[in-house]
Amino acid sequence: MATVKSFKNHNAVSVESLAGKDFLTIADFTSEEINYLIDEAIELKKQQKEGVPHPHLAGKTLGMIFEKSSTRTRVSFEVGMLQLGGNAIFLSSKDIQLGRGEPIEDTAKVLSRYVDGLMIRTFAHESIEEFAKHASIPVINGLTDLHHPAQVLADLMTIKEYKGKLSGLNICYIGDGNNNMCHSLLEGAAITGMNIKVASPEGYEPDGNIYDNASEIADQQGGSVEFTYNPLKAAEGADVIVTDVWASMGQEEEQEKRIKAFKDYQVNQSLCSKADAGFIFLHCLPAHRGEEVTTEILDGIHSVVFDEAENRLHAQKALMKNLMNL
Numbered sequence: 001m002a003t004v005k006s007f008k009n010h011n012a013v014s015v016e017s018l019a020g021k022d023f024l025t026i027a028d029f030t031s032e033e034i035n036y037l038i039d040e041a042i043e044l045k046k047q048q049k050e051g052v053p054h055p056h057l058a059g060k061t062l063g064m065i066f067e068k069s070s071t072r073t074r075v076s077f078e079v080g081m082l083q084l085g086g087n088a089i090f091l092s093s094k095d096i097q098l099g100r101g102e103p104i105e106d107t108a109k110v111l112s113r114y115v116d117g118l119m120i121r122t123f124a125h126e127s128i129e130e131f132a133k134h135a136s137i138p139v140i141n142g143l144t145d146l147h148h149p150a151q152v153l154a155d156l157m158t159i160k161e162y163k164g165k166l167s168g169l170n171i172c173y174i175g176d177g178n179n180n181m182c183h184s185l186l187e188g189a190a191i192t193g194m195n196i197k198v199a200s201p202e203g204y205e206p207d208g209n210i211y212d213n214a215s216e217i218a219d220q221q222g223g224s225v226e227f228t229y230n231p232l233k234a235a236e237g238a239d240v241i242v243t244d245v246w247a248s249m250g251q252e253e254e255q256e257k258r259i260k261a262f263k264d265y266q267v268n269q270s271l272c273s274k275a276d277a278g279f280i281f282l283h284c285l286p287a288h289r290g291e292e293v294t295t296e297i298l299d300g301i302h303s304v305v306f307d308e309a310e311n312r313l314h315a316q317k318a319l320m321k322n323l324m325n326l
Contacts, residue, residue: 018322022132022139024125026149026187027213031221034156034191035166040318041157041311048083048314055085056321062088063115064142065096067122072285073142073150076312077119077320084317086324089115098127108134117324138323140316146207148180151284152188154315158308159240162280167193167222170276171240174199174231174265175292176258177206181244181284186210190218190225197226199234201261231265238275241302242282243267243292259291267293272302280304 018033026034047054062081066074074090081088098104098120108131111118118135120128121142132139141149160166171189173182177200186206189196196218198206205211205227215225228234235241246258246265272279281293281303289295297303 019324019326020138021323022135023149023319023323024128024132024139024141025147026152026184026191027217029191031191031193034153034188037153037315037318037322038157038160038166040322041153041315042161044317044321045311045314053085054083054321057081057116057324058085060084060086060116060324061114062086062320062324063091063111063118064088065091065098065118065120065122066142067093067098067120068143070121070143072309072312073119073121076316077142080313080317080320083313084321086116086320098122098131104130105134107131109136112136116326117320140319140323143180146180146183146210148184148284149188150316150319151181151312152184153319154311155185155242155282155284155308156188156192157311157315158282158304159280161307161311162304163239168195169239170195170197170237171242172197172199172234172238172275173242174234174267174271175243175262176200176204176246176248177227178204179244179248181242182206183210185242186214186225187217190214190223191221193218193221193223195224195226197228197234197238199228199231199265201265202229204261231271232274235271235274238279240280240282241267241272241275244284245286245288246292262292266291267297269294269296272297282308285309 064077078088112135117138119140119142123145125144125146128141128144141147171194173185177198218225246262247255279302281297283305287293287298289298
């Protein structure tokens with residue numbers, strides 16, 4: 001695959017210095033920082049369940065820019081800010097269009113004068129990078145076409161809740177390797193010392209730079225990264241099985257083509273029989289039962305998808321608490 005990008009070395013950075021940082025990709029953070037955020041998320045979840053107030057962001061406001069709609073992302077960020085004692089402002093594509101009508105640079109500078117942090121859910125990853133470059137407040141990636149780090153932070157939290165650890169676990173991703181979930185999962189698994197296998201059909205391999213960078217990070221953290229065209233091989237001995245829809249938002253016109261390409265990559269009982277007996281199943285939702293996963297697996301005893309969905313709330317609270325607590 002492509003040339004390896006250098007892994008940013010933040011080992012000298014203490015977790016206390018997370019304040020003011022952007023969260024654009026998992027690989028922008030160290031293993032220590034990601035594990036710290038996961039533990040923070042678990043603690044915030046415990047406090048919320050016990051009814052313990054945690055108004056760490058009282059008086060703070062999060063701006064939420066949505067060029068792509070999402071139920072879970074909007075509700076989890078908005079409720080998260082309320083539980084942290086702050087407020088959230090929703091800005092749809094009708095309210096703001098990045099780079100259209102006003103340069104991204106100007107929008108970033110203006111909104112930095114109004115709010116204390118920004119979550120952006122958009123298309124091109126370059127847009128959020130440009131926004132963060134000019135913003136003077138923390139910018140959180142709620143999703144781009146290339147990365148979905150907030151979701152994967154929640155996934156890692158869920159895995160740790162069920163397995164008690166991350167380092168050394170075997171995780172596999174089955175499906176479209178060239179999508180934002182797979183890319184961020186590669187980085188998240190690598191940075192936490194997991195062994196990840198990705199299985200995709202020809203023509204749907206992960207981005208080369210992201211794959212190679214994840215491989216380099218995995219080497220540093222004692223994990224491994226592997227790609228295969230054989231989904232059964234990827235699932236062998238897996239502690240965690242992950243999939244995503246075959247056609248993401250904006251790819252609906254490719255639906256029939258993708259159904260044919262991915263027909264052998266369904267997560268079903270036959271594939272899951274190759275995994276460890278105690279495996280857990282993850283899916284970021286919404287799921288298409290009967291396509292990328294069978295109802296038997298999605299609603300079965302190994303599925304933790306609704307805990308995973310809930311954990312978006314708590315993982316993002318940990319992010320906002322630490323990044324916005326200036």
